[in-house]
Amino acid sequence: MEEPEPADGVAEEEEEASPARLLEHRFQQGFLAGQRLLHFPWQDLEKILKASGNSSLLLTILQKTVLHPLCLKYPPSVKYRRCFLSELIKKHEATGAEPLDELYEALGHVLNTEENAHGYKNYLLPTGEAITLGESVAIISRGTTGLVTWDAGLYLAEWALENHAIFTNRSILELGSGMGLTGIAICKACQPRRYTFSDHHPCVLQQLSENIRLNGLSPEPEVGSFSLAKCETQKANLTGFQGPKVTVADLDWNLATKEELAGLQADVVIAADVVYDPELTLSLIKVLQKLPCCPNGQKAPEVYIAFTIRNPDTYCCFQTELNKVGIRWQAVPSPQKNVFPYDQQAKITLLRLLI
Numbered sequence: 001m002e003e004p005e006p007a008d009g010v011a012e013e014e015e016e017a018s019p020a021r022l023l024e025h026r027f028q029q030g031f032l033a034g035q036r037l038l039h040f041p042w043q044d045l046e047k048i049l050k051a052s053g054n055s056s057l058l059l060t061i062l063q064k065t066v067l068h069p070l071c072l073k074y075p076p077s078v079k080y081r082r083c084f085l086s087e088l089i090k091k092h093e094a095t096g097a098e099p100l101d102e103l104y105e106a107l108g109h110v111l112n113t114e115e116n117a118h119g120y121k122n123y124l125l126p127t128g129e130a131i132t133l134g135e136s137v138a139i140i141s142r143g144t145t146g147l148v149t150w151d152a153g154l155y156l157a158e159w160a161l162e163n164h165a166i167f168t169n170r171s172i173l174e175l176g177s178g179m180g181l182t183g184i185a186i187c188k189a190c191q192p193r194r195y196t197f198s199d200h201h202p203c204v205l206q207q208l209s210e211n212i213r214l215n216g217l218s219p220e221p222e223v224g225s226f227s228l229a230k231c232e233t234q235k236a237n238l239t240g241f242q243g244p245k246v247t248v249a250d251l252d253w254n255l256a257t258k259e260e261l262a263g264l265q266a267d268v269v270i271a272a273d274v275v276y277d278p279e280l281t282l283s284l285i286k287v288l289q290k291l292p293c294c295p296n297g298q299k300a301p302e303v304y305i306a307f308t309i310r311n312p313d314t315y316c317c318f319q320t321e322l323n324k325v326g327i328r329w330q331a332v333p334s335p336q337k338n339v340f341p342y343d344q345q346a347k348i349t350l351l352r353l354l355i
């Protein structure tokens with residue numbers, strides 16, 4: 001597939017924007033990334049529509065979302081587009097204005113499209129460039145949580161963009177990559193020397209490889225003993241893009257050996273949203289313990305784990321288990337700038353582990 005096109009001038013618009021421009025941007029960013037509809041600023045939209053008494057803002061939002069070239073090429077699920085348009089129509093009706101043909105035409109088109117269990121999400125980088133991912137519409141499908149992007153993955157990517165020196169010209173190993181958002185963002189914005197995406201679920205590995213290629217990166221066959229997740233080498237179709245060496249490894253935390261992990265020669269190890277279940281926590285700690293303390297006589301890898309604290313007991317359990325095996329940790333300050341749309345009320349933490 002071709003490289004996704006950059007979204008139009010999003011980054012430049014944000015600086016000196018009026019409330020209406022900011023709202024357009026939030027709708028565009030949220031819609032393209034498939035953000036939950038309840039997190040959209042509907043009340044602000046209604047206020048501006050009522051105050052201005054015209055519908056041009058709605059038409060601009062329509063152009064920047066459902067009719068945006070990225071959405072036409074890589075659309076979110078049919079259900080998502082249908083619900084979004086219905087909500088826009090409701091907000092328009094609430095102003096008592098004449099019906100807008102453009103909104104009904106767009107809805108008619110979506111209603112004539114067959115429903116699917118898959119859709120695309122387009123995440124905008126500060127440069128305006130987009131990361132396009134094929135994802136499942138259900139948060140858990142085929143027995144895994146790995147077929148959608150999670151808030152902690154967006155948070156970790158956001159933090160990496162602000163701390164790119166940690167990644168530049170270094171070898172990165174990501175555990176439990178899921179759909180690949182964090183790693184693709186780091187590969188595009190932080191110039192790592194080498195990036196190893198990994199996961200253990202066959203469907204996740206397959207979709208992850210597709211997503212990596214979709215974004216112009218070419219996974220190469222792995223040299224170590226991890227089995228490669230069936231991703232053939234493919235030339236990047238991006239003109240002039242000199243990316244890192246990228247591989248996708250089938251790396252199960254319960255099965256990985258010290259030798260295999262040492263073979264990856266990671267300078268930095270990262271993971272997002274991998275602390276949500278006590279059993280999983282034990283597997284994660286098992287793999288962390290097998291990371292080389294001094295690969296090639298050099299210093300141990302830097303380890304960063306981001307996770308949403310849904311249940312404080314699970315977080316305590318993670319800390320207790322880290323203590324038991326003598327892994328110390330320190331909290332890392334949050335990113336300053338919000339780049340990706342995710343639930344700002346969610347309690348997300350980033351820990352640096354000292355192995």
Ligand SMILES: C[S@@+](CC[C@H](N)C(=O)[O-])C[C@H]1O[C@@H](n2cnc3c(N)ncnc32)[C@H](O)[C@@H]1O
Nearest residue numbers: 145146149150153176177178200252253272273
């Ligand atoms: C909640 S998802 C997070 C995905 C991604 N990091 C994100 O933030 O969007 C957890 C991921 O961990 C992976 N995972 C769970 N247990 C694993 C194990 N034992 N070995 C390797 N990966 C595992 C899952 O397949 C899934 O992709």
